[in-house]
Amino acid sequence: MKPVLLEVEHLTMRFGGLIAVDDLSFAARQGEITAIIGPNGAGKTTVFNCLTGFYKPTVGRLTLHHPAGPLLLEQMEGFRIAARARVARTFQNIRLFPRMTVLENLIVAQHNVLMRASGFTLGALFGLPRYRHAEQDALERSCLWLERIGLVTRANDEAGSLPYGDQRRLEIARAMCTDPVLLCLDEPAAGLNPRESAELNQFLTGIREREKIGILLIEHDMSVVMGISDHIVVLDYGKRIASGSPGTVRRDPAVIRAYLGEPESDAVPAERT
Amino acid sequence: MTEAAVPTRIASAMKEAGLAAFVALVLAMPMVGLYTVDEGGVLVVRTRFDWVLIGVLVVFAGRLAMAYWPATLRIPARRDAAHVAADGHFNILKFLGIAAISLAVLLPVLPVTDRYVIDVATTVLIYVMLGWGLNIVVGLAGLLDLGYVAFYAVGAYSFALLARNFGLNFWECLPLAGALAALCGILLGFPVLRLRGDYLAIVTLGFGEMIRIVLINWQSFTGGPNGLTSIPRPSFFGLPFTRNPEEGETAFHQFFGLEFAPYHRLAFLYYLILALALVTNAFTMRIRRLPIGRAWEALREDEIACRALGINPTNTKLTAFAIGAMFGGFAGSFFAARQGFISPESFTFIESAMILAVVVLGGMGSQIGVVLAATLLVVLPELGREFAEFRMVLFGAAMIAIMIWRPHGLLARRDPSIVLPPARRGAA
Numbered sequence: 149m150k151p152v153l154l155e156v157e158h159l160t161m162r163f164g165g166l167i168a169v170d171d172l173s174f175a176a177r178q179g180e181i182t183a184i185i186g187p188n189g190a191g192k193t194t195v196f197n198c199l200t201g202f203y204k205p206t207v208g209r210l211t212l213h214h215p216a217g218p219l220l221l222e223q224m225e226g227f228r229i230a231a232r233a234r235v236a237r238t239f240q241n242i243r244l245f246p247r248m249t250v251l252e253n254l255i256v257a258q259h260n261v262l263m264r265a266s267g268f269t270l271g272a273l274f275g276l277p278r279y280r281h282a283e284q285d286a287l288e289r290s291c292l293w294l295e296r297i298g299l300v301t302r303a304n305d306e307a308g309s310l311p312y313g314d315q316r317r318l319e320i321a322r323a324m325c326t327d328p329v330l331l332c333l334d335e336p337a338a339g340l341n342p343r344e345s346a347e348l349n350q351f352l353t354g355i356r357e358r359e360k361i362g363i364l365l366i367e368h369d370m371s372v373v374m375g376i377s378d379h380i381v382v383l384d385y386g387k388r389i390a391s392g393s394p395g396t397v398r399r400d401p402a403v404i405r406a407y408l409g410e411p412e413s414d415a416v417p418a419e420r421t
Numbered sequence: 422m423t424e425a426a427v428p429t430r431i432a433s434a435m436k437e438a439g440l441a442a443f444v445a446l447v448l449a450m451p452m453v454g455l456y457t458v459d460e461g462g463v464l465v466v467r468t469r470f471d472w473v474l475i476g477v478l479v480v481f482a483g484r485l486a487m488a489y490w491p492a493t494l495r496i497p498a499r500r501d502a503a504h505v506a507a508d509g510h511f512n513i514l515k516f517l518g519i520a521a522i523s524l525a526v527l528l529p530v531l532p533v534t535d536r537y538v539i540d541v542a543t544t545v546l547i548y549v550m551l552g553w554g555l556n557i558v559v560g561l562a563g564l565l566d567l568g569y570v571a572f573y574a575v576g577a578y579s580f581a582l583l584a585r586n587f588g589l590n591f592w593e594c595l596p597l598a599g600a601l602a603a604l605c606g607i608l609l610g611f612p613v614l615r616l617r618g619d620y621l622a623i624v625t626l627g628f629g630e631m632i633r634i635v636l637i638n639w640q641s642f643t644g645g646p647n648g649l650t651s652i653p654r655p656s657f658f659g660l661p662f663t664r665n666p667e668e669g670e671t672a673f674h675q676f677f678g679l680e681f682a683p684y685h686r687l688a689f690l691y692y693l694i695l696a697l698a699l700v701t702n703a704f705t706m707r708i709r710r711l712p713i714g715r716a717w718e719a720l721r722e723d724e725i726a727c728r729a730l731g732i733n734p735t736n737t738k739l740t741a742f743a744i745g746a747m748f749g750g751f752a753g754s755f756f757a758a759r760q761g762f763i764s765p766e767s768f769t770f771i772e773s774a775m776i777l778a779v780v781v782l783g784g785m786g787s788q789i790g791v792v793l794a795a796t797l798l799v800v801l802p803e804l805g806r807e808f809a810e811f812r813m814v815l816f817g818a819a820m821i822a823i824m825i826w827r828p829h830g831l832l833a834r835r836d837p838s839i840v841l842p843p844a845r846r847g848a849a
């Protein structure tokens with residue numbers, strides 16, 4: 149068993165009378181892809197928003213077993229979760245910096261490293277060599293990821309001008325440029341054609357094998373979920389209704405009911421758009 | 422186009438033009454159609470409906486012409502500039518920039534230049550500097566600041582008070598004035614920068630007014646509505662620009678063995694603001710390529726994404742606000758030194774609006790666009806002086822024209838802050 153990276157315990161998120169996430173507990177392991185699936189409005193994105201500090205959970209503890217010691221995410225401010233706990237994420241509706249170039253998007257992701265190297269701007273303003281080296285390193289890292297997502301030739305184009313699928317991959321690359329220990333992907337295959345989602349599978353398993361980081365994956369595309377997840381958590385109305393390996397989950401009657409609304413079908417949860 | 426489509430196009434164009442003409446009629450009736458004359462101490466209202474008619478006809482014809490303006494003649498509002506710059510093609514804007522700087526440096530010694538020209542040019546440069554300063558806040562960081570004039574005022578009053586009360590000279594005051602303005606920027610920014618868009622705009626607008634009202638009411642300190650007079654003039658490295666210097670001082674013209682001429686001081690002030698403006702520009706160009714500058718632009722593009730990447734939005738905005746304010750403060754010091762007299766009247770909202778117009782018309786974030794817009798906004802009303810009361814109409818018409826044909830500003834373009842060299846792009 150791989151070591152646990154993220155422990156979610158009794159996470160509850162209320163919006164007024166609506167309970168979006170209801171007493172949810174699960175764990176994600178390092179070097180594994182943990183998928184969170186469930187019908188629309190099940191509370192998947194809300195879990196991510198709690199993890200990355202955009203929402204303060206009503207109840208619950210979110211422990212990240214970081215190399216430097218355990219961190220309680222629910223007590224940290226949003227940008228610190230990314231900066232210190234090194235939890236990176238992508239968004240369900242892509243959030244690139246559309247009028248900046250592809251390369252700039254990746255460089256901005258390395259802001260904190262560069263900022264320190266620039267002596268909080270003053271050093272770099274006077275041309276310290278330390279900053280120049282740091283910038284060179286940032287460029288190399290960006291190029292590496294550009295090659296991995298096949299966008300080297302478009303490095304100097306505006307990110308907003310890329311086709312949809314490229315934007316999705318660029319957003320993942322940008323998240324990876326922050327050097328995360330946990331990567332949270334919100335529907336990375338949404339809007340991709342079957343060939344592109346097959347490529348995405350390879351890309352994500354590549355990240356898992358190479359970087360040895362934990363990946364949390366929200367996805368409706370079952371070819372992606374069933375193909376690459378090590379562990380699946382199924383949500384419905386904010387509650388965990390099942391969890392386990394892809395094989396277990398796809399046969400779980402509660403899951404089938406949640407997806408199809410009728411008990412007899414033994415089909416894989418239907419692919420939805 | 423099918424044959425049936427032609428009449429509908431004409432009809433719709435006529436309808437549009439008719440609507441525009443109607444709006445013009447409603448507006449022009451009270452504003453142009455009525456005027457007052459002084460008859461033996463009594464104001465009498467007169468009418469001049471013929472003028473209204475001319476105006477309405479012009480609008481009608483103009484709107485019709487716009488509908489039939491051949492599409493090919495329209496200038497694309499935004500070109501894909503990134504490619505051009507990145508691939509190292511001959512860059513016309515760079516050339517334009519160098520030409521503009523050369524012209525600016527040579528201007529005072531050109532034979533056509535007289536006191537009037539140098540005076541207007543100095544005013545242009547003040548707005549260029551203010552525009553560049555505000556560009557950091559609005560153009561780069563995307564924070565709509567409607568109270569920028571407050572920092573201009575803080576700089577001006579800092580200089581005036583420090584110089585009068587402590588006898589500091591211009592160069593000693595300049596960094597202090599900048600620092601005080603930046604401090605004000607931080608103090609204002611701290612509570613308000615969590616607001617966005619319109620809300621931020623309204624609060625900054627309020628702040629600008631607050632500073633002005635404090636200046637008016639704090640009689641004992643700021644001189645109230647009367648302002649501050651006899652602000653020391655900057656000297657040329659200790660050489661004053663006076664005809665008869667005080668005992669033990671050498672005046673500029675004596676030192677260089679020249680005939681005394683008031684023009685020397687004007688030219689010196691001109692070069693001073695030119696230097697200050699160029700420093701602002703150099704600073705902005707440099708900082709855009711540093712992490713903080715990129716973070717500003719990223720924040721303008723998407724604040725939520727920034728937070729997800731670990732960028733501290735509050736600190737990043739605060740630095741933009743403070744640095745923008747600092748340059749406003751520098752410009753304010755210069756303004757006080759040039760005028761020798763300041764009062765709260767110089768720092769009204771209209772001034773903020775003017776600076777913002779320079780930034781927006783120039784094309785947000787575009788450095789050379791600011792120069793163009795500042796020149797236009799200062800020189801146009803000057804040219805319009807002959808038209809007396811129609812100056813503002815001319816001014817407004819020019820603004821509208823720019824917004825129609827260049828909705829993103831005169832020179833909307835963005836240079837990437839870092840480019841991947843072609844060799845690396847091809848080799849991979």
Ligand SMILES: Nc1ncnc2c1ncn2[C@@H]1O[C@H](COP(=O)(O)OP(=O)(O)OP(=O)(O)O)[C@@H](O)[C@H]1O
Nearest residue numbers: 163166168186187188189190191192193194195240
């Ligand atoms: N900020 C908010 N305020 C109020 N209600 C919210 C908020 N965010 C989410 N919700 C509600 O919480 C529930 C869960 O939403 P969430 O976005 O997490 O669903 P999801 O599982 O991501 O769905 P989808 O598959 O459509 O993306 C929904 O009913 C939604 O309306």
Ligand SMILES: [Mg+2]
Nearest residue numbers: 192193194240
């Ligand atoms: Mg969602």
